[in-house]
Amino acid sequence: ASAAVLQDAEKRGGAARGGPPAAVEKLDLKPPKGTRDVFPEDMRLRNWLFGHWRGVASSFGFEEYDAPVLESESLYTRKSGEEVTQQLYCFEDKGGRRVSLRPEMTPSLARMVMAKRKSLTLPVKWFSIPQCWRYERMTRGRRREHYQWNMDIWGVSGVAAEAELLGAMVTFFERVGLRAEDVGIRVNSRGVLTEVLHSLGVPGDKHTATCVLVDKLDKMPLEAVAGDLAELGLEETSVKRLLEVMELRDMGGVEAFLGKESPAAEELRKLFALAESYGISDWLVLDCSVVRGLAYYTGTVFEAFDRRGKLRAIAGGGRYDALLESFGGEALPAAGFGFGDAVIVELLSDRGLLPKEAGPGATAVVFGWDDELQGAATEVAASLRREGISVDLVLQPRKTKANFKHATRVGATYVVMVAPSEWEAGKVSVKDLRTSDQKELPVGEVASHILAGDVA
Numbered sequence: 001a002s003a004a005v006l007q008d009a010e011k012r013g014g015a016a017r018g019g020p021p022a023a024v025e026k027l028d029l030k031p032p033k034g035t036r037d038v039f040p041e042d043m044r045l046r047n048w049l050f051g052h053w054r055g056v057a058s059s060f061g062f063e064e065y066d067a068p069v070l071e072s073e074s075l076y077t078r079k080s081g082e083e084v085t086q087q088l089y090c091f092e093d094k095g096g097r098r099v100s101l102r103p104e105m106t107p108s109l110a111r112m113v114m115a116k117r118k119s120l121t122l123p124v125k126w127f128s129i130p131q132c133w134r135y136e137r138m139t140r141g142r143r144r145e146h147y148q149w150n151m152d153i154w155g156v157s158g159v160a161a162e163a164e165l166l167g168a169m170v171t172f173f174e175r176v177g178l179r180a181e182d183v184g185i186r187v188n189s190r191g192v193l194t195e196v197l198h199s200l201g202v203p204g205d206k207h208t209a210t211c212v213l214v215d216k217l218d219k220m221p222l223e224a225v226a227g228d229l230a231e232l233g234l235e236e237t238s239v240k241r242l243l244e245v246m247e248l249r250d251m252g253g254v255e256a257f258l259g260k261e262s263p264a265a266e267e268l269r270k271l272f273a274l275a276e277s278y279g280i281s282d283w284l285v286l287d288c289s290v291v292r293g294l295a296y297y298t299g300t301v302f303e304a305f306d307r308r309g310k311l312r313a314i315a316g317g318g319r320y321d322a323l324l325e326s327f328g329g330e331a332l333p334a335a336g337f338g339f340g341d342a343v344i345v346e347l348l349s350d351r352g353l354l355p356k357e358a359g360p361g362a363t364a365v366v367f368g369w370d371d372e373l374q375g376a377a378t379e380v381a382a383s384l385r386r387e388g389i390s391v392d393l394v395l396q397p398r399k400t401k402a403n404f405k406h407a408t409r410v411g412a413t414y415v416v417m418v419a420p421s422e423w424e425a426g427k428v429s430v431k432d433l434r435t436s437d438q439k440e441l442p443v444g445e446v447a448s449h450i451l452a453g454d455v456a
C-alpha cells in the first residue's frame with residue numbers, strides 16, 4: 001500500500017516524500033473556443049439587458065418559457081442550406097443518439113406547442129432568453145454562443161401579431177435610449193417575392209430555397225448566387241425581375257409591380273396602418289430586399305438595423321405559418337423574432353448608452369474591530385439581513401481603512417462597525433457614506449435607521 005500511496009503522492013506533487021513538488025501541468029484558464037466567462041461586472045450588464053427584455057415582454061403580456069439547450073439533431077436538419085443548420089454544434093451522445101446544442105429556439109418552441117396543442121389557449125404569446133450555439137470554424141474568432149431574446153405569437157393569422165411584435169421591439173429600443181434616428185426596422189413580405197416567382201412560372205416548392213439564396217445577396221455578389229438560382233430554374237430574365245422587385249422601397253412601387261389586389265401588398269398596407277396606431281411608423285422602412293435567412297418564414301419578415309450601417313442586423317423575425325406542418329403537425333399560424341445579445345451591446349456602446357452605475361452592491365458593509373468581535377459583527381449582520389437589508393459581512397480582520405474603501409467600491413450606503421467599548425454598551429457605529437454622518441446606535445435600532453434611509 002505504501003508504494004501505491006507514494007505513487008499517488010508522486011502524481012499529486014510528491015509532497016508525501018517531502019520532495020520538491022513534481023511539475024503540475026498548469027490549467028488552461030481560458031473557456032472553450034467561442035465561449036465567454038461572465039464575471040460580475042459582465043453579469044451586471046447582462047442582467048441589465050435581460051431585465052429590459054423581460055420588462056418589455058411582461059408589459060406586452062408575454063409568458064416566459066424554456067427548453068433544454070440540447071435537442072435532437074432532427075429538429076434542425078432542414079434541407080434549405082441555411083447557415084444556421086450548416087453550423088450545428090451537433091454530436092452523437094453515449095446512447096448513439098444524434099443530438100445538437102440548439103442554434104435557435106423556434107424549433108424547440110414548435111415542439112413544445114405541438115406537445116401541448118390540445119391544452120393551449122390561443123393565442124399563445126411566449127418569450128424566452130435562451131443561450132444558442134453554433135459550431136463555426138474559428139477562422140474569424142467569432143463567438144459560438146449567444147443569448148437571444150425570443151418573442152413569439154401562435155394562433156394569430158393576421159398581421160396584428162407582427163405589429164405587436166414590432167411594437168415590443170421598439171418599446172425595448174426606446175427604453176434603452178435609442179431613437180428612430182439610431183435604429184430602423186426593415187419590413188417586407190416573402191409574399192412579394194413568391195408572387196413574382198409565381199408570375200415567372202417558378203414552382204412553389206422552389207420558393208423557399210430561392211428566398212434563402214436571395215438572402216445571401218446582401219453578403220455576396222450576384223455571380224456567387226446566380227448559379228444556384230439557375231439550378232432552381234431561374235434564368236437571367238427571371239433573376240433580373242427578382243432584382244427589380246427587390247429594389248422597391250415604397251408601397252406605390254409594390255402595388256405598381258404586383259397590382260393593387262396583391263395579397264402581399266394588402267398585408268403590408270395593413271401592417272403599416274397598425275404600426276401607425278402603435279406610433280412606431282418612424283421606425284419602419286419598407287424594403288423588398290429583406291427576406292431573412294431562415295427557411296421557415298412564409299410571410300412578413302423584418303430586421304432591425306443601425307442606421308449608420310456599421311453593424312450586422314440587431315434583430316430579425318417574421319411569420320412562419322408552416323413550421324408545425326413541417327414537423328408533421330397540424331398547421332398553426334405563428335410569428336416571432338430573435339434578438340441577439342451581441343450587436344445590441346456594440347450599438348449601445350457606440351452610442352454611449354451602456355449603463356454606467358456600478359451594480360447595486362450590498363446596502364451595508366458590517367465589520368468587527370478585531371477577530372474577537374467577529375461573532376458580534378455576525379450577529380449584527382444576521383439581524384439586518386432578517387430585516388431584508390443586504391449586508392456584505394467582512395469575514396476576516398482587515399484594516400478599517402480597507403473596509404471603508406471596499407464599501408465605497410461596492411457602492412454600499414452604510415458601514416456598520418462593531419468596536420469593543422461600544423459593543424459592551426450594546427451599541428455599534430453606523431456611518432452613512434452619502435453624508436459622512438456617523439452615529440452610535442443601539443443594535444436594535446440599526447435596521448430601522450437604515451430602512452428609514454433618509455439622509456440625515
Ligand SMILES: OCc1cccc(Br)n1
Pocket residue numbers: 084103104132133134143144145146340
Ligand atoms: O446568429 C446566429 C447564431 C446562432 C447561434 C450562436 C451564435 Br454566436 N450565432
